Amino acid sequence: xxxxYVEARQVSKRFGQHQVLNQIDLTLPAGMxxxxxxPSGAGKTTLIxxxxxxxxxxxxxxxxxxxxxxxxxxxxxxxxxxxxxALYETLxxxxxxxxxxxxxxxxxxxLQQMIAYTARLVNLTTxxxxxxxxxxxxxxxxxxxxxxxxxxxxxxxxxxxxxxIDPELRQQIWAELNKLKATGKSMLVTTHVMDEAERCDYxxxxxxGVALAQGTPTxxxxxxxxxxIEQVFLKAxxxxxxxxxxx
Amino acid sequence: MRTxxxxxxxxxxxxxxxxxxxxxxxxxxxxxTLMYFLFQSNTxxxxxxxxxxxxxxxxxxxxxxxxxxxxYATAAPAKTMIKRHDLDGYLTQKGSTLTVTYxxxxxxxxxxxxxxxxxxxxxxxxxxxVAVTKTQKRALTRQQAALAKVTQQRVxxxxxxxxxxxxxxxxxxxxxxxxxxxxRLRQVTQPAxxxxxxxxxxxxxxxDYVYGDNNATFFENFLPVFLGFFVFFFVFLISGISLLNExxxxxLSRLLAxxxxxxxxxxxxxxGYGIFAVIQTVITVLFSTLVFHIQLVGSxxxxxxxxxxxxxxxxxxxxxxxxxxxxxxxxxxFIPLIVVPQIFFAGLIPVAGMAPWLQVVAHVMPLYYGANxxxxxxxxxxxxxxxxxxxxxxxxxxxxxxxLNIVGMKRYRKV
Numbered sequence: 300x301x302x303x304y305v306e307a308r309q310v311s312k313r314f315g316q317h318q319v320l321n322q323i324d325l326t327l328p329a330g331m332x333x334x335x336x337x338p339s340g341a342g343k344t345t346l347i348x349x350x351x352x353x354x355x356x357x358x359x360x361x362x363x364x365x366x367x368x369x370x371x372x373x374x375x376x377x378x379x380x381x382x383x384x385a386l387y388e389t390l391x392x393x394x395x396x397x398x399x400x401x402x403x404x405x406x407x408x409x410l411q412q413m414i415a416y417t418a419r420l421v422n423l424t425t426x427x428x429x430x431x432x433x434x435x436x437x438x439x440x441x442x443x444x445x446x447x448x449x450x451x452x453x454x455x456x457x458x459x460x461x462x463x464i465d466p467e468l469r470q471q472i473w474a475e476l477n478k479l480k481a482t483g484k485s486m487l488v489t490t491h492v493m494d495e496a497e498r499c500d501y502x503x504x505x506x507x508g509v510a511l512a513q514g515t516p517t518x519x520x521x522x523x524x525x526x527x528i529e530q531v532f533l534k535a536x537x538x539x540x541x542x543x544x545x546x
Numbered sequence: 547m548r549t550x551x552x553x554x555x556x557x558x559x560x561x562x563x564x565x566x567x568x569x570x571x572x573x574x575x576x577x578x579t580l581m582y583f584l585f586q587s588n589t590x591x592x593x594x595x596x597x598x599x600x601x602x603x604x605x606x607x608x609x610x611x612x613x614x615x616x617x618y619a620t621a622a623p624a625k626t627m628i629k630r631h632d633l634d635g636y637l638t639q640k641g642s643t644l645t646v647t648y649x650x651x652x653x654x655x656x657x658x659x660x661x662x663x664x665x666x667x668x669x670x671x672x673x674x675x676v677a678v679t680k681t682q683k684r685a686l687t688r689q690q691a692a693l694a695k696v697t698q699q700r701v702x703x704x705x706x707x708x709x710x711x712x713x714x715x716x717x718x719x720x721x722x723x724x725x726x727x728x729x730r731l732r733q734v735t736q737p738a739x740x741x742x743x744x745x746x747x748x749x750x751x752x753x754d755y756v757y758g759d760n761n762a763t764f765f766e767n768f769l770p771v772f773l774g775f776f777v778f779f780f781v782f783l784i785s786g787i788s789l790l791n792e793x794x795x796x797x798l799s800r801l802l803a804x805x806x807x808x809x810x811x812x813x814x815x816x817x818g819y820g821i822f823a824v825i826q827t828v829i830t831v832l833f834s835t836l837v838f839h840i841q842l843v844g845s846x847x848x849x850x851x852x853x854x855x856x857x858x859x860x861x862x863x864x865x866x867x868x869x870x871x872x873x874x875x876x877x878x879x880f881i882p883l884i885v886v887p888q889i890f891f892a893g894l895i896p897v898a899g900m901a902p903w904l905q906v907v908a909h910v911m912p913l914y915y916g917a918n919x920x921x922x923x924x925x926x927x928x929x930x931x932x933x934x935x936x937x938x939x940x941x942x943x944x945x946x947x948x949x950l951n952i953v954g955m956k957r958y959r960k961v
Contacts, residue, residue, distance in 0.1 A: 353803065381796055381803070390555070390559065402806050403804055
């Protein structure tokens, strides 16, 4: 597929007087891990919701798989992991996976395979038949990730996927995300963790609804003449504040 | 397929939640049992009436099994007496005037005393009338006897005269005159039938009942209303809170990040909770017919149908209302606003007797239509066509609310 998985042009969104997103451009081709970094309240989740079509843009356009969003059938091609774990606590892990698999219209035989595969991936195979109410925070996060993968989507939108997951499992998950990338899948990941940002192929620094900088981690570090992405972020933020002060 | 997934999930969640299941299925039985014993026993209400200086004859006639008469020797203002002895009324007599003061803290007791006083006074009047009539009757009988004596004497005289005339005629050989006189004689000696006094017609009553029998109690009247109310209340609460939970835990938003249609979510909810509403109806109806032997005049299937429709209205209403609540507690706050007023218009108080504006209010209450249809089917054996208007209005409520819900869900996803 030659087309870009996600193509956002000049996306703007406001809630009342508050400009949450200001003319954001985002292009996500196949086989890429795209990182959105920025402080909380920067507009990362709003951007994601615009891409998913849960919110309608006020300005600009969003296309996913070449289709203008919001569009309901395209949602089947997006694996979404929300910031908060939206799980049914009285159901078991397997029942949650089955439920969302059915909503995604995964055929019955394939669903069994996918449940086994995703559970193995997030290391939940043995706890799959326990109720979610007994899960730890990390287990719930992992189950949410498994649900995002249940229909084997070409595009994954992961909002803070590794919060509350221990470092060892985080390594495993990133290894798996890279494997998925190798099969041609793309991922849009938001994160706070700067060492995760380093693992992304491409980054967008977003602050106060504005895309401060975009580029590969190496490019960005070179551009701002710093050692880490964290320093890139701090420097770009100071520059933004300085510019705003000049107005 | 996606609707099926929602239905299956709703069912699994409900079955796992044992307390909610118990609330839905056992709580109505508990309330019904309580109501049965509260309304079934024909407890006699007794009002206490204090009296001072009232004629013994009057008291005798006022006393009924609903009014207990207490005589007080000491006089005090009525208000004081009522307060001191905790009376429902106080009666005094001055000459032929009776003065009664009601406590009126309990309107039922006030009307009991009123009725007893009225019937007591009527009885007294009747008795004096009867006494007067009896003396008149005696006088009349005496006069009649005297009259009868006089008449008899006259008949005897006439007979004697005729007999002598016949003897003379026979002697003279005038046969024609003999026959004529003999005829006269027969007429005269025929005993005069005395005019009978007309007896008053004695009326007796036999009562027949179109619906139910003379054992019909309040419980049987209230039962259809409560059957409808239970379903409405529990389904409203449970569906409202469960959709609220979906919203607050983020699962609704997560659901809408899948290609599911908004209508499929609502539909899944309708079917899933509708199943529990039907089970609840089956349990409550069977319980009332098998344990309490309530006679169900109409078709049991119509009862199920009405309750299912009521449940669907409650369900869509609960889902709709839940969008205005941010927590379970706020959802509970809607009960006195949305659910409790409905019970007043469900038939416990006859709607036809209400003020016109209240009747208008009644007609926007879903429970009014549901409970009316239930009452008609259960106690009058109404057929499907007789309750079809009520059912159509319920369907109308459901459709309108469903559309509102589907449109309202656009807030969480734009398509």
